[in-house]
Amino acid sequence: MKLRNLIISGSIIASSFLASVALAEDTIKVGVLHSLSGTMAISETTLKDTVLMMIEEQNKMGGLLGKKLEAVVVDPASNWPLFAEKTRELLAKEKVDVIFGCWTSVSRKSVLPVIEELNGLMFYPVQYEGEESSKNVFYTGAAPNQQAIPAVDYLMNEIGAKRWVLLGTDYVYPRTTNKILEAYLKSKGVKDKDIMINYTPFGHSDWQGIVSDVKKFGSTGMKTAVVSTVNGDANIPFYKELGNQGISAQDIPVVAFSVGEEELSGFDTKPLVGHLAAWNYFQSIESEANSEFIAKWKKYIKDDKRVTNDPMEATYIGFKMWAKAVEKVGTTDVNAVEQAMIGVTVPNLTGGIAVMNPNHHLSKPVFIGEIQDDGQVEVVWQTADTVIGDAWSDFLPSSKNLMSDWTPPMSCGNYDVTSGKCSGKM
Amino acid sequence: MNYPISKFSSPLQRVTGLLFVMTLYVVIANTFFAPDSFWHVSDYSVTLLGKYLCYALLALAVDLVWGYCGILSLGHGAFFALGGYAMGMYLMRQIGERGVYGNPDLPDFMVFLSWDSLPWFWWGSDSFVWMIVMVVLAPGLLAYIFGAMAFRSRVSGVYLSIMTQAMTYALLLAFFRNEMGFGGNNGLTDFKDILGFSLQSSGTRLTLFVLTTVFLGLAYFICHRIVNSKAGKVVMAIRDAESRTRFVGYNTAKYKVAIFTFSAVLAGIAGALYVPQVGIINPGEFSPINSIEMVIWVAIGGRGTLYGAIVGALVVSYAKTRFTAIMPEAWLFALGGLFVLVTLLLPKGLVGLWPTVKTKAQQLWPKEKAL
């Protein structure tokens, strides 16, 4: 009996030895922290493949600083504490130089303390609620002002929407986005009774009642629009119900921030035609860089039907920027790369130039598109210029005084302009 | 499950002894050996081991009710999570002004949901003592109320299992709600320090790890005493023939409520120790799948033996860590296969394998054994 216990605890201890044996370092290690199983695998697997494709391409061009890039892929399995554990594994055990990863806000929040503690570097490629700026994270997805606000502007000015339904899954991103939108709409003179807010649980699949409520809300004669921050899995049943209850995009247009080409590829898009999506990238946008990227992707994934989407472009931009910054400073040292990142530019796939701002967010163009019956999204409107990602929303009372600037002398992610203090500094 | 434990008191000494040796070793190896030394145990490994041991404590709790009392709880994750939330609330308040919005009282998520003041149930959350009270009270009370209702009205078997599952599922949904005041889906995170010690320093980590082993050892000792006491025999009698036990004169509902509540408190303590080590607590811990996994640890280790539960938790967690790193695309095959094979081939779990191995070993190397 003693022996058995010994063997088991021995094997645990032995493995931790193995963990601590440092490997000879002749490659640059890139950590890939995307869920490959569990609920988020649907979205995140694609990003893992994108990073691998980028690494392969970079290696074909001779790697970085004369070294090959080596991907370290782990599976945090859509389990948030496991995200923290895997980050620690990547940084402490595998000693990766950079991590590309996370999709959900909670996974990012889970990873954040670890990555700050161990001074790692992470690129986060998904649109999110903002209200964050970490020294160790670069946010290449859209902040609310790069997606939600332009979309509402479009509906208000071009479509003439007067009544608003804000539908969301009950978690931080929709909550925050809707708070921002509510404040924004009110600042534009929309009354309380013309705003309906509704939250549903994750994976909500029975939309009959809510869609019927939306229909009633929209039958007052005033043009009604739905702003949807409904998350991934719940979207299909939602749109199906819309279609079945006969709500077309002409009656009540729905603009979604979480529905892109990839999600659409799993839909029967017939009932969706004309509904809107707001992103910083669409596959349908014609440019040389984009067609080249699409071709490369289809070849890499060996599937002619696979689509590209916004988080993939965000990953692409993040990767290119990181590579550029590393070349610039000639090292993968986190502090050096972090400083070098600010101001780095990379051409967008849709034309124009993406710039990394001192608040670790990108400047990007914003597109509004209508969903077509082939699952693609046709641009119907775009911002005249790129929009600077705003880490702290101006429409929330708690954050309107905060700003982020990681260049000296400020070097602070949440500087309070009224008190002149950098809150959260130890 | 024929384990006449009463005759062997030695597993107690073995398990506590091993825990002690391991703790001592980890402490020395982590503190005194150079990081590049072969003998060094990294902070990463310390935290990981600490996490495993929290799971082991949790498995112990599940085994106590399932293995000894026959109550298959598919809701122990709820008690674990409640203990975790109690700890998380305290840690959240310790952040104080260092939150991103610099609000001295309100946690960040409340600030950006524009709340003005703490909800009533956060009262006292900045006190360490209150936190300890809550770690025990929250899961204990829930288990007591649930148990008192269920066991009095003699809900048993699958009905009980499904009800515990419904309980944790309802809590999962409730904690997902942002209005609940527990941070919604994101839960509680970004902790800074505990009792003034930084959670990021390796000293604190090591202390937490040592504390976990101490609690595990203590819990093992108490559980061992319980199952070997007369009350423990009664509990086993309930498992095998509940109505007979009643006719012998025992109020079985009371015994079940007591053991269920005690087990929930253990699970809560495990949760409280887990949170500062992994740095986050969120509603995902309430997920029914998690609770099923706990049962599986016990089944794999060997139900009805306290050390089996510990072994099961360690082996499965370790396998998960390794598999997700070695074969990220296929680890579910391996894990699923493991579950199937163990239930099919090893009804007594891994520790049930031991007698066979011992006999084989004695046949092969009779002399070596004599040494």
Next chain:
Amino acid sequence: MKAQASSMRATENLVPDTRHGVILYLENVSVSFDGFKALNDLNLYINDGELRCLIGANGAGKTTMMDVITGKTRPDQGKINFGQQIDLLKLNEAEIAQAGIGRKFQKPTVFEALSVYENLYLSLKMDKGIWYSLWHQLNGEQKDDIDRILAIIGLTEQRHGLAGNLSHGQKQWLEIGMLLAAKPRVLLVDEPVAGMTLQETERTAELLTSLAGEHSVVVVEHDMSFVRSIARTVTVLHQGSVLAEGSMAHIQSHPDVKRVYLGEEST
């Protein structure tokens, strides 16, 4: 120790008052399951210290009667008293058992994962609260009790073996031993000799007869020769109520019994 005190007090209050010589009163008891009347206005009195045999065809309500006395089934109407003053309908199974009514089931049920010794240990008459059980150690007197019972039931050698490994007959004996350990005032014994060898049956008959006097014993049995060998008073149940009661000879000559039994045999 407060729990201990309170439960001791509870047990003390449960001493039956048998000044009228009757220990168990069942008056006008009816039970029905989905319209089927298992007990129909049953009246039965068991005297203190007597050995009573209950016979009756399948479905006559024998087991239901035991269920009703031990609290497993609640009657739709009627009164069940233990002694003059204890209303059994207000107590639950465990309390009834603690008050001194022991029961042996038709199918032997012992705690298979525990040893023979532990089975008896759990059955000893003592405070059965949790807190008390948690700290309890056997004292000399209790050990003697167990040893004595082990000798009576002939399982001294198997004392540390698991109860699950016993033979069918041995399990029956163990269960009787468990009853004895509880020192009950009333023993309800359901088909004690089913599956026993002739020798075992004889020993059981001896044992049950020796118990009467100190305890009241109610035996339900199909084996008529066994009943004849032990019975002083026999009660015949039919369709949930008492058909006849009296000595074995009286019963055998009773016209109703004849009619019912012959009538039933002919269908």
Next chain:
Amino acid sequence: MTLIQRLIFLMLLTVGLTWPLKAAEFENFEAAIAALPQADFKSLPELLAGIAELDDQRVSSLFVHISQGEVYFQKSDKRVFYVLDQADGSARIIDALNGEVSQDIEKKQLSKVKTNNRIRSDITQLQAQLNLNHPDPNIRLTAAREMLADVSRISDKRLADRQNKESDGDVADILSLIAALKQFSKDDAVSQLSALTQLDSTLEPDVSQVLAAASQDAEHYSAEVQTKIKATLANIESQRNLYSYAENIFFGLSLGSVLLLAAIGLAITFGVMGVINMAHGEMMMLGAYTTYVIQQWFPNLIEYSLLIAVPAAFLVSGSVGVIIERSIIQFLKGRPLETLLATFGVSLILQQLVRTVFSPLNRQVIAPEWMSGSWQINPVFSVTFNRLYIILFSLAVFFMLLIFLKKSALGLHVRAVAQNRDMARALSIRSNWVDAATFGLGSGIAGIAGVVLSQLTNVGPNLGQAYIIDSFLVVVFGGVGNLWGTLVSAMTLGVLNKFLEPLTGPVMASIIVLVGLVFFIQKRPMGLFPQKGRAVE
């Protein structure tokens, strides 16, 4: 234009019903078509308004094609074509001017005339004008309804003309509503009051909007009229409430029927065999993927795909079930809780298998035409076809299963084994075979549930997970081993959920139902319909 008309017109403008102010002028259809390729989102509305003025047969079909997104022009010579995609992937290309099918033009050479929501909704309004005289009464009905939103768009004379000619009852009803609304907008109390009596019984939302607006307008509607308006509105409101009650019940039944389908297979494996099958959800997932595969294999038979998928899914999930039973569950007889663990392992394996074979992405399952749309019972109450069919289908499955278990030899054997395995074996029923068949049957029905779910939700590896807990709750609530209990419990939970939802929101509704269930089981530890008899204990 009267003052009122002008007011309404202004009001409509402000609320954003975009009626083009300017219309381009064209000589003829050919000239208009030639202008199409140059148009962009801004100029297209004017251009279309201009086209609508033309008296040409071809206008209507042009509008239809534009709103379908089927209008293209050749990049080289700007000729305009309609491109109709065929089911086999090819396209029929038709010249917009002469309607001839062109054989020599590839779709690649063409470029699409882009439209957006605004243009499509313009077209709908323009079409309404044209379609009021359409020979098809259904199209006339839609057009008339569209008119109802703004009755000023149709002149009194044209309306009267139309009313005289109208043969269809439904359309005539709408037309008289239009007439009543027109009368209501007149500035004299008598006409207003007489119009109100006509508007009293209608549920058209457009009418109640006009009434609601009028009730705020003391200037044009006298106090007497106001009282009448309020009474009318209250009447409409109470009717609406009645229908929304009916709607809730329908939603509840439809949710209940989904729960029923998901749970009924479990009721068999769990209730009859005592196996806690955690892989039950994955059996549904397999059924849903079967639907996907069928649609991939027979792209021409989308309309029939579900009919093919039902037996196919039954076979696929059923045989997987049999394999699981033979390879795992039969070795776990009498250890029900351990079947939970083993089948949980199986569910992990199946999920990952699907992820490996089909990729982790959701797969697209197309809804056949007959499954989409809704049955408009009245203007405020409609029933979606897919939900309706699902309710009927789930009941059909339920009763077929019931009859099967009651009448067939296998059903008899299943029940015999469930009640007393040893006795059944003694009667030379091959209990092993019966077990495999039972498990296969339960799994097969789960597969059928998967086909239905593919019409409602995502077809992805996590599909099963979402339903497994609910399924168990339904079975336990109803009483294990009782199929009728499962039916009642599924429908009760569904309706309860839907009645709570408007009061508390969907999340709280689920929580309340769950907590209620926990309390219920304390009261009735064996569910709604407990199994009876001695054998239970």
